[in-house]
Amino acid sequence: MASERIIVVGGGLAGLMTAVRAAELGVAVDLFSIVPVKRSHSVCAQGGINGAVNTKGEGDSTALHFDDTVYGGDFLADQPPVKAMCEAAPGIINLLDRMGVMFNRTPEGLLDFRRFGGTKFHRTAFAGATTGQQLLYALDEQCRRYEVAGLVRKYEAWEFLGLVRDADGNCRGIAALDWYSMKIETFAGSAVMLATGGPGIVFGRSTNSVINTGTAASAAYQDGARYANGEFIQVHPTSIPGTDKLRLMSESARGEGGRVWVPRTQGDVRDPKAIPEGERWYFLEEKYPAYGNLVPRDIATREIFQVCLQGYGLGGRREVYLDLTHIPRKELDTKLAGILEIYEKFVGDDPREVPMKVFPGMHYSMGGLWVQFAKNESTGALDETSPKNQSTNVPGLFASGEVDFSIHGANRLGANSLVSCLYAGKIGGPAMVRYGRETSTKLPAAEGAFAEAKKRWDAEFARLANAAGPENPHVLAEEMGDWMTDNVTVVRENGKLKETETKLQQLEERWKNVGLTDRSGFANREISFINQLRNMLVIARVMTRGALMRDESRGAHFKVKDLAKGVTEENALPRDDANFLKTTIAEHSSEGPRISYLPVDTTLIKPRARKY
Amino acid sequence: MPSSIRISVKRQDTPTSSPYWEEYEIPYQPRQNVISALMEMAKDPKTRAGKATSPVVYDRACLEEVCGSCAMRINGLSRMACTALIDSLEQPIRLEPMAKFPVQRDLSVDRGVMFESLKRIKGWIPIDGTYDLGPGPRMPEAERQQAYEYSKCITCGNCLDVCPQVNGRSNFIGAAPIAQARLFNSHPTGSMNAAERLEALMSEGGIDDCGNAQNCVRACPKSIPLTTAIAEMYAATTRYGIKKLFGT
Numbered sequence: 001m002a003s004e005r006i007i008v009v010g011g012g013l014a015g016l017m018t019a020v021r022a023a024e025l026g027v028a029v030d031l032f033s034i035v036p037v038k039r040s041h042s043v044c045a046q047g048g049i050n051g052a053v054n055t056k057g058e059g060d061s062t063a064l065h066f067d068d069t070v071y072g073g074d075f076l077a078d079q080p081p082v083k084a085m086c087e088a089a090p091g092i093i094n095l096l097d098r099m100g101v102m103f104n105r106t107p108e109g110l111l112d113f114r115r116f117g118g119t120k121f122h123r124t125a126f127a128g129a130t131t132g133q134q135l136l137y138a139l140d141e142q143c144r145r146y147e148v149a150g151l152v153r154k155y156e157a158w159e160f161l162g163l164v165r166d167a168d169g170n171c172r173g174i175a176a177l178d179w180y181s182m183k184i185e186t187f188a189g190s191a192v193m194l195a196t197g198g199p200g201i202v203f204g205r206s207t208n209s210v211i212n213t214g215t216a217a218s219a220a221y222q223d224g225a226r227y228a229n230g231e232f233i234q235v236h237p238t239s240i241p242g243t244d245k246l247r248l249m250s251e252s253a254r255g256e257g258g259r260v261w262v263p264r265t266q267g268d269v270r271d272p273k274a275i276p277e278g279e280r281w282y283f284l285e286e287k288y289p290a291y292g293n294l295v296p297r298d299i300a301t302r303e304i305f306q307v308c309l310q311g312y313g314l315g316g317r318r319e320v321y322l323d324l325t326h327i328p329r330k331e332l333d334t335k336l337a338g339i340l341e342i343y344e345k346f347v348g349d350d351p352r353e354v355p356m357k358v359f360p361g362m363h364y365s366m367g368g369l370w371v372q373f374a375k376n377e378s379t380g381a382l383d384e385t386s387p388k389n390q391s392t393n394v395p396g397l398f399a400s401g402e403v404d405f406s407i408h409g410a411n412r413l414g415a416n417s418l419v420s421c422l423y424a425g426k427i428g429g430p431a432m433v434r435y436g437r438e439t440s441t442k443l444p445a446a447e448g449a450f451a452e453a454k455k456r457w458d459a460e461f462a463r464l465a466n467a468a469g470p471e472n473p474h475v476l477a478e479e480m481g482d483w484m485t486d487n488v489t490v491v492r493e494n495g496k497l498k499e500t501e502t503k504l505q506q507l508e509e510r511w512k513n514v515g516l517t518d519r520s521g522f523a524n525r526e527i528s529f530i531n532q533l534r535n536m537l538v539i540a541r542v543m544t545r546g547a548l549m550r551d552e553s554r555g556a557h558f559k560v561k562d563l564a565k566g567v568t569e570e571n572a573l574p575r576d577d578a579n580f581l582k583t584t585i586a587e588h589s590s591e592g593p594r595i596s597y598l599p600v601d602t603t604l605i606k607p608r609a610r611k612y
Numbered sequence: 613m614p615s616s617i618r619i620s621v622k623r624q625d626t627p628t629s630s631p632y633w634e635e636y637e638i639p640y641q642p643r644q645n646v647i648s649a650l651m652e653m654a655k656d657p658k659t660r661a662g663k664a665t666s667p668v669v670y671d672r673a674c675l676e677e678v679c680g681s682c683a684m685r686i687n688g689l690s691r692m693a694c695t696a697l698i699d700s701l702e703q704p705i706r707l708e709p710m711a712k713f714p715v716q717r718d719l720s721v722d723r724g725v726m727f728e729s730l731k732r733i734k735g736w737i738p739i740d741g742t743y744d745l746g747p748g749p750r751m752p753e754a755e756r757q758q759a760y761e762y763s764k765c766i767t768c769g770n771c772l773d774v775c776p777q778v779n780g781r782s783n784f785i786g787a788a789p790i791a792q793a794r795l796f797n798s799h800p801t802g803s804m805n806a807a808e809r810l811e812a813l814m815s816e817g818g819i820d821d822c823g824n825a826q827n828c829v830r831a832c833p834k835s836i837p838l839t840t841a842i843a844e845m846y847a848a849t850t851r852y853g854i855k856k857l858f859g860t
Contacts, residue, residue: 104756
């Protein structure tokens with residue numbers, strides 16, 4: 001048994017990559033996840049993973065991938081880690097291929113690549129339309145190998161509650177809740193990785209899994225970690241509206257030739273197949289001839305929104321067509337079957353025959369826990385061996401994946417999330433190991449801190465277990481989700497953002513009067529949900545305040561002067577580099593988030609206007 | 613159009629307590645599925661008779677049939693709850709936990725045995741390390757397409773739940789792990805350790821316990837050709853057994 005032990009919270013791509021990389025160095029890993037790791041939200045990623053390998057001889061390069069990513073993110077990302085990720089991407093794809101991912105192949109047996117948004121190159125490796133699932137399984141399998149070897153110990157159906165910090169503020173471990181016995185325990189580790197994914201459920205319905213509440217990130221934030229760029233929320237252009245969730249319809253549908261359109265005549269309710277070509281409005285292709293249907297997500301989303309606001313939505317509703325019916329059935333089945341089956345099962349129509357009806361849905365958070373990187377000052381490149389990489393401001397606490405704020409700036413490009421999760425884990429695991437080795441003899445005793453944390457959480461959950469107020473937590477969550485979706489997604493306006501802040505504070509007050517309907521002491525998911533709900537409200541305020549204070553438009557953050565005048569460039573505040581080419585930093589206080597700003601490292605690519 | 617949705621749930625408070633049935637009624641909405649109905653019930657948990665109760669406990673995550681969490685018995689059939697559309701189900705809809713796994717609470721069961729089986733069959737590619745060793749092996753696209761079908765397994769457990777050979781008296785490993793052995797044995801690198809996986813399938817509770825009922829392939833929500841995998845692995849273990857016997 002290894003004497004060194006780290007803690008990884010979250011079993012998606014970033015967490016599993018972290019665990020595998022640390023275990024490979026001979027370090028034991030305690031891996032925590034609220035679901036069996038194989039059921040983590042990474043399974044929902046569909047379209048693919050970016051890496052510039054130029055298989056198609058188009059002249060693609062990692063430098064172009066770097067430029068597309070920084071430009072797509074409207075220059076808000078610190079550039080050295082982005083460059084390093086893009087350079088590492090082909091190797092990461094090779095690694096996952098060696099792990100057995102069944103990537104689609106070319107006739108020569110090489111990895112095939114498809115097109116995705118925000119680039120003109122075939123840069124996206126894919127395994128049908130279930131790429132995230134396939135990548136996660138490959139890492140799950142490698143992790144199981146280390147589990148059998150005794151290096152990885154899984155705590156599945158355990159929920160992270162908070163950090164354990166010693167007298168000097170170092171993170172020494174975590175407090176966690178067993179989802180069945182409802183017992184709370186503390187765990188020690190030489191470093192802690194949070195790889196807990198995004199906060200989609202803050203918006204009620206989104207493309208996220210119901211486990212993506214952002215509760216762990218919020219708890220760490222309340223325990224002293226900085227949260228950065230919280231206002232940058234990606235709304236995916238194409239999702240299938242539903243009463244329980246908005247199911248993702250991958251960008252790969254457009255990457256493989258799918259076209260977005262509405263009838264040119266408002267209220268034209270004819271069968272779509274009966275509408276002749278000339279009477280269809282392919283508004284993305286018309287407005288963006290260079291990128292067409294593959295403009296970055298923030299832009300496609302706003303265009304679809306605006307078209308529907310103008311009354312061109314299907315039957316006057318908030319829906320547009322995503323049309324694949326011109327593509328041969330065989331090709332669709334080989335490359336997109338996974339997503340077409342989802343549409344078929346939930347809507348009942350066959351998208352090979354009938355255009356799909358879609359609308360934008362909340363999808364991803366570019367913002368998250370603030371993490372650092374180590375830079376070689378002479379070359380400007382990332383020093384990948386440093387323990388500083390992926391570290392938060394809390395010594396000993398690291399973050400990787402969607403839960404960290406790095407890489408994507410103000411807007412993430414499609415198929416960059418899988419590579420960013422894997423890259424963060426790839427450098428994060430070794431960084432934690434090195435941190436642990438460098439600090440092992442220097443840290444103060446922490447027994448008191450563990451006892452204190454156990455006492456704190458036992459008391460908190462005992463209080464929650466007796467909650468008997470009149471407010472239903474599910475109803476509060478629904479109100480939070482509706483307000484956040486209406487006011488803190490595609491279009492932001494300062495008056496509405498202020499109202500949302502007030503509403504969130506009211507919900508926090510009402511939360512104090514929640515009541516439990518489940519009094520059981522075993523597998524009581526409601527107690528856990530009430531705790532998560534408070535954390536969601538806290539992080540919702542961070543997003544809202546950041547959006548309110550950022551008086552510009554940049555990437556996914558689109559602020560209008562007058563809500564009545566629509567989602568147009570003319571009605572929007574312009575990008576303001578002088579005042580807002582800065583990372584938003586939120587720090588927790590009892591009065592709500594305290595906001596400050598940090599400069600963005602733009603040393604490698606000079607910011608320029610973003611025009612597609 | 614019905615005015616309400618009626619649902620009966622077989623509940624159980626703890627792993628050792630006795631099950632009981634409760635019936636609920638919620639207002640009808642079009643395009644609901646079993647999960648969205650359960651979510652709606654949690655907002656005001658009461659029985660059809662108006663008695664206050666607790667929200668039903670069940671496992672769920674993605675709601676788009678790729679995480680494998682929400683398998684349960686719906687009107688007697690083992691299936692995923694997220695793709696069980698209310699409009700296509702006879703009411704009252706009967707929800708029960710899967711029967712071949714230990715119940716934790718209500719509809720939530722412990723499927724840990726499935727992950728243990730993946731250990732047993734050594735369900736992974738034994739790579740040398742995560743350092744950069746260049747591209748993986750080339751593979752013909754046609755073979756890749758076949759293998760991909762098996763790599764879609766979401767470990768939901770439906771194939772075990774419907775299998776007559778998976779019961780309290782046997783240790784049968786079930787269809788899912790057998791299909792996973794097929795997946796890894798067909799990979800260019802994984803095939804180097806094919807013998808280890810075949811040995812696992814030939815041990816107690818292995819492929820010999822399959823009774824060829826073929827329920828698994830009908831219950832699989834991802835349409836994985838499970839019986840094809842079993843047939844192929846059966847042939848492979850036979851060949852391997854003969855080879856081993858004669859030492860060639």
